[in-house]
Amino acid sequence: MPKSLHTPAQRKLAALLRQAREEAGVRQVELAKALGRSQSFVSKVEAGERRVDLVELRSMLQALDADLVQFVERWDAMLRQPRRRR
Numbered sequence: 001m002p003k004s005l006h007t008p009a010q011r012k013l014a015a016l017l018r019q020a021r022e023e024a025g026v027r028q029v030e031l032a033k034a035l036g037r038s039q040s041f042v043s044k045v046e047a048g049e050r051r052v053d054l055v056e057l058r059s060m061l062q063a064l065d066a067d068l069v070q071f072v073e074r075w076d077a078m079l080r081q082p083r084r085r086r
Helices: 008-023 028-035 039-046 054-063 068-080
Strands: none
Touching: 008 039, 008 054, 008 068, 028 039, 028 054, 054 068
């Protein structure tokens, strides 16, 4: 398995995190403050430039009032979708 930050699974995770934040109506700076992190941390996660571990993911989702299990199920469903041909 590639260790790159730019795998399809990592890109989808980053996009889903951004979507969850936007659906919660929270700005990056607000999420960062709730996490005790910088806005650049949130930005890098959403851009796929930084990975998050499970503890960080849980904290982010709690700050967004989102359910971890539902989030992971949503991500898994995205990963199961067949790839589109270009």
